Amino acid sequence: MTEPTVTPYPETPAAVAAAVLDQVEAHPEAFYMGAWVELGAGNYPALLASVAPACGTTLCAAGWAAHLTGWHIVVLPDDDPVEDIIVVEDDGTESVTRGSVFAEKDGERRLIGQVAANVLGLTRTQTFWYGDPETALSRLRQIAGRAKDEHEPDMDAGTGHGAYEYR
Template sequence: MPKATHPSTPAEVAAAVLDAIDAHPEAFDMSSWLSTPDGKWLAPETEPSCGTTMCGGGWAAHLTGWTLGTRRYASKDGVDRLTEEVAAEALDLPDTALFHGTAEALLSQLREIAGR
């Protein structure tokens, strides 16, 4: 089976997050990095199940190939990092402040990064 490809440039990541939020608005919630009904981690190629939500930073980490945990951590290739740091790096942001603001501010910034 070929290895999945993930968005790699900030513009691609931002566009992928916007598309995912458009496709799954019920799974977008800025109040947590990841929330799952069963408390399990979310693998990168797994669609969010009913009741699963992610903030914009969670979506960015998820869509760039990280497995998300429910306690702010993401894991990839044996490395654990804070989800917000993974997301900020993927979007080439200078810090993680955007992920602690409003949904409107996040979506506006993502549109700008994606060129939309």
């Protein structure tokens, strides 16, 4: 008999979206769409993947998606130099940018929004990180296969600016 496989992190877009929704519903005080992440003193300068957010730490939908799939969320102190971060385009080409807020896993640094788009199965024009909390939660519910209504954003009508048009 083989040992069962244990998956510590959600692996499908629906499972990731459901995990984010579950955390936001359980800890609404830790959900804030105004910044990728704001780390409380107990997590600064990094929210490790295996650690629950400390009091005062907030994450946007993208931050939660990255955190819940095993990425450390890093915010460098203001006096630290910026770090190189890999940017992966929808076509798979890579480039490097510099920044002080990023996701890190296995020594690789990525933009938080790109990690989230990847784990949620979205392209750049389908992201919703720059919207309001209601839009983000609505999109997560749609990806997770949870209840939706006719007023939810249409993911195929993206404007290319992270916004969605309503049907």
